[in-house]
Amino acid sequence: MVIKNISGGVCAPLGFKANGIHCGIRKNKSKRDFALIVSDVRASAAGVYTSNLVKGAPVIVTKNNLSDGYAQAIICNSGNANTCNSDGIEIAEKMCSLVSGCGDISAKDVIVASTGVIGQKLNIQPMVDGIGELWNGLGNHSEYAAQAIMTTDTVIKTVSIEFKLGGKVCRMGAIAKGVGMVCPNMATNLIFLTTDVNISPEMLQLALSNDVKSSFNMISVDGDQSTNDTCCILANGLAGNERITARSAHYNAFCKALNYCTVILSKKIAKDGEGATKLIECSVEGAKSLKIARTVAKTVIKSSLVKAAMFGADANWGRVLCAIGYSGVDVDILKVDVDFRSVKGVLPVCRGGYGVDFSEEKAKELLLEDEITILVNLNDGAYKATAWGCDLTYDYVKINGDYRT
Amino acid sequence: MVIKNISGGVCAPLGFKANGIHCGIRKNKSKRDFALIVSDVRASAAGVYTSNLVKGAPVIVTKNNLSDGYAQAIICNSGNANTCNSDGIEIAEKMCSLVSGCGDISAKDVIVASTGVIGQKLNIQPMVDGIGELWNGLGNHSEYAAQAIMTTDTVIKTVSIEFKLGGKVCRMGAIAKGVGMVCPNMATNLIFLTTDVNISPEMLQLALSNDVKSSFNMISVDGDQSTNDTCCILANGLAGNERITARSAHYNAFCKALNYCTVILSKKIAKDGEGATKLIECSVEGAKSLKIARTVAKTVIKSSLVKAAMFGADANWGRVLCAIGYSGVDVDILKVDVDFRSVKGVLPVCRGGYGVDFSEEKAKELLLEDEITILVNLNDGAYKATAWGCDLTYDYVKINGDYRT
Numbered sequence: 171m172v173i174k175n176i177s178g179g180v181c182a183p184l185g186f187k188a189n190g191i192h193c194g195i196r197k198n199k200s201k202r203d204f205a206l207i208v209s210d211v212r213a214s215a216a217g218v219y220t221s222n223l224v225k226g227a228p229v230i231v232t233k234n235n236l237s238d239g240y241a242q243a244i245i246c247n248s249g250n251a252n253t254c255n256s257d258g259i260e261i262a263e264k265m266c267s268l269v270s271g272c273g274d275i276s277a278k279d280v281i282v283a284s285t286g287v288i289g290q291k292l293n294i295q296p297m298v299d300g301i302g303e304l305w306n307g308l309g310n311h312s313e314y315a316a317q318a319i320m321t322t323d324t325v326i327k328t329v330s331i332e333f334k335l336g337g338k339v340c341r342m343g344a345i346a347k348g349v350g351m352v353c354p355n356m357a358t359n360l361i362f363l364t365t366d367v368n369i370s371p372e373m374l375q376l377a378l379s380n381d382v383k384s385s386f387n388m389i390s391v392d393g394d395q396s397t398n399d400t401c402c403i404l405a406n407g408l409a410g411n412e413r414i415t416a417r418s419a420h421y422n423a424f425c426k427a428l429n430y431c432t433v434i435l436s437k438k439i440a441k442d443g444e445g446a447t448k449l450i451e452c453s454v455e456g457a458k459s460l461k462i463a464r465t466v467a468k469t470v471i472k473s474s475l476v477k478a479a480m481f482g483a484d485a486n487w488g489r490v491l492c493a494i495g496y497s498g499v500d501v502d503i504l505k506v507d508v509d510f511r512s513v514k515g516v517l518p519v520c521r522g523g524y525g526v527d528f529s530e531e532k533a534k535e536l537l538l539e540d541e542i543t544i545l546v547n548l549n550d551g552a553y554k555a556t557a558w559g560c561d562l563t564y565d566y567v568k569i570n571g572d573y574r575t
Numbered sequence: 576m577v578i579k580n581i582s583g584g585v586c587a588p589l590g591f592k593a594n595g596i597h598c599g600i601r602k603n604k605s606k607r608d609f610a611l612i613v614s615d616v617r618a619s620a621a622g623v624y625t626s627n628l629v630k631g632a633p634v635i636v637t638k639n640n641l642s643d644g645y646a647q648a649i650i651c652n653s654g655n656a657n658t659c660n661s662d663g664i665e666i667a668e669k670m671c672s673l674v675s676g677c678g679d680i681s682a683k684d685v686i687v688a689s690t691g692v693i694g695q696k697l698n699i700q701p702m703v704d705g706i707g708e709l710w711n712g713l714g715n716h717s718e719y720a721a722q723a724i725m726t727t728d729t730v731i732k733t734v735s736i737e738f739k740l741g742g743k744v745c746r747m748g749a750i751a752k753g754v755g756m757v758c759p760n761m762a763t764n765l766i767f768l769t770t771d772v773n774i775s776p777e778m779l780q781l782a783l784s785n786d787v788k789s790s791f792n793m794i795s796v797d798g799d800q801s802t803n804d805t806c807c808i809l810a811n812g813l814a815g816n817e818r819i820t821a822r823s824a825h826y827n828a829f830c831k832a833l834n835y836c837t838v839i840l841s842k843k844i845a846k847d848g849e850g851a852t853k854l855i856e857c858s859v860e861g862a863k864s865l866k867i868a869r870t871v872a873k874t875v876i877k878s879s880l881v882k883a884a885m886f887g888a889d890a891n892w893g894r895v896l897c898a899i900g901y902s903g904v905d906v907d908i909l910k911v912d913v914d915f916r917s918v919k920g921v922l923p924v925c926r927g928g929y930g931v932d933f934s935e936e937k938a939k940e941l942l943l944e945d946e947i948t949i950l951v952n953l954n955d956g957a958y959k960a961t962a963w964g965c966d967l968t969y970d971y972v973k974i975n976g977d978y979r980t
Contacts, residue, residue: 221901222897222900222901223899223900223906223908224896224897224899224900224901224928225900254893254896254928254929255929288891288893288894288896289925291930396897397896397897397900474971478971478972481972486692486693487694488656488659488692488693488802489693491629491693491694492629492693492801492802494629495628495629495802496626496627501628503628503629520659520694523629523659524659524661524694525659562972563972564972566879566972567886567967567968567969567971567972568969
């Protein structure tokens, strides 16, 4: 299957427009804080959400709005998560009504999301005042929308691709925000995907629910799980392919395209983790089960000690083994091999649970790169999994020590 | 029950001597790295150990040596954990033999422990050369032993007390090291307790196994769980109380004395967490079960975002609620109350899952103190639990970014 990177973000698929403006939720006037994505036609829609018991009000409203499998727009603000507020649901529903007030879209067909500080009331007024400008400016502005959903993100996270289904050219695009409070137990933070593929809501939901298990659920920045995690996809069918309504070759091809996008976004989210200086990938193979492979990969990625060692470019492989040991799954430590890999090469550091001699100089050179892979072979089966994270740095502490002020 | 703080550490109970020297495992000659604690007579002994699948060789040897319920000495080095080494067991057994070579003690009656870097071979020679000096210097030197087991600890952790059982004066003392790789899933790192109470090995093990659930298992510094965690107690019976051989009033009193010591050590370990500037206590009440109370307390203490907020003296209570929400236990978020407390007073910040108005100025003043309690009331039952941790600081990252070099 041929997948081609193209430009356009969420506006790359046919029939999608986007915009992002500063409406005043944030004090900094140069920071966009209000985003909108609209499809020309009603679209199949699917979502996956945080499993935190504390759910942002927008999550509850979105779940409810998507219960019929269709939606047409996505509205989102940054600067305030609208979570733990007694009027949260009311405010989130008002945000949906703002969209329906502008065009021929039902408030029930709006996906709503908010990101930012928890427990402070979200004032609807800046959005009431700004919705006209936001709507009227809709166009090929995926980048503005991507900017408007950023919090402590330092770079825009976006991807867009082209692929074929049964001879028809199809497109998929996405924007995401990640950064902190990123934990591998649900599609992480905010991810909005658009596609012009024609697919039923049921198959779209199945594809998305399966996909996050190997993409957004395999990222960790700090092990904290957000209250507002939302990953939604709109599929408006304008590519004109034969509608996908069951498992088929076309469904499988769609899943591959989706995973191509979500893995790229997962790496971008991990690499831009709060304060991060590098992307850490843990690739586990030789596991007895998929669950073991995933658990081991995620545990290594989450270890504060592994993360701090990577920041220091220190080949402290004992911490990798230690994390495997407390991951809670059945592993024979005396079979475990560990290598470190970067563009500088591969360095074996552990064989059969014991250390092997290696050049500290070579290790340092390898680990100073900004993308490091920790290769773990459990030598115990055929399953594999990959997880993504980042190093733990002074700046993570700085960013999170005074986030609200 | 009256408990009196006394001096003496592990040498406070009758019949215990200790020492600690620099033998050369560490390069820094001013740092003691080799510790010994000896009882005049064979003692009842009990231990709890790491549940990490990767176990330091000393843990395996100690478990084996304590299988008959008795021991007479504790030998420990710092600077090298003797873990993930192919000759680890052999070296740990040699350490036991060094003790038996000096006096009338069986190698099988020696508790052995090592702490430091993982995966580098431990050279026995400095200990062979140093055992004479270590043994000959045995005396009232609990402090030397406490210094010798320290790694990145910045302060000595010790406690000693006096109490009565059936009219007989009894004593208990302890030394501990903690600091990094401290996770609430087992008695944490190295804790050596001594007492002159007369108690059977079975009751001693029962008391210790129960105790750690509310003490050392409730600490978290970084969520990483060490491969070498060991908590051992020697009870030599020299106080002359009637031997405790079953659950009884005396057994309960002994458990209270033990818990007094272990909670003090738990707080000291948490407060001296790597890079920490303050002790964070999370006190949960109103839980439906003890498991829920403990899980919630530990999850809050472990949250990187809560820890970073405490470092910044930022009353970001939303992160506390968020951590409760992902703790994985059944909690009704709309019943949850949260207060912050320090010597400056108590500040309610959340009632019934929603924020309440509070003075940011007062919050800042309160949170700038170096001991903070996060009070959580689940308003859902009668169970309570307390966990201890520390803030996440720049220095945690610095210490762990280049630990080996």
